[in-house]
Amino acid sequence: MKSYRLLLTFVLVFSFQKVYVQSHFDIVFPRSANERNQKCKSCFETFKNKPKGVKFSIKRDGNNLYFEVNDKDWFNKLFATEGDGMAIDLVTKSKYDCSIDSIENKQIRGRLMRPLYGSLLRKA
Structure with missing residues (x-):
């Protein structure tokens, strides 16, 4: 089977320095584990069925x-x-x-960066 390896790199943020106000942007967080499991089912399945050789990561280069x-x-x-x-x-x-004895149990624990969607990522 022919192996296709392609490194796709996408800029996720403009700069750490440009984010000043905490916002959840347009992200709607499920209120319960059951709701999360239903709404996120396709994403969970994609990760569960990820082929063994597929690697992904978040990389930092300067402020990007x-x-x-x-x-x-x-x-x-x-x-x-x-x-x-x-x-x-x-x-x-x-x-x-x-x-620290315990960690707050909340969805966002730091500074949430603006989401980027598939249509924009495919153009990069």
Whole structure:
């Protein structure tokens, strides 16, 4: 079987310095685990069925963040519809300091970056 390896790199944010106000943008967070499991089913399935050789990561280059993936087909499954996108929650190391007894249980733990959607990511 012919192996297709393609490194796709997408800029996720303009700059760490340009984000001043915390916002959830247009992201709607499910209120319960059951609602999350229903609404996020296709995403969970895509990750569950990710081929063994597929690698992905978030990389930092200066003030820019990039989503890198080595498989175009898997990328297209992950961002199959116009509403599929990604946002990054930037969390400081101090938030997870070993001396802290407990961590707040909330959806966003740091600074949420503006989401980018499949249609824009495919153009990059």
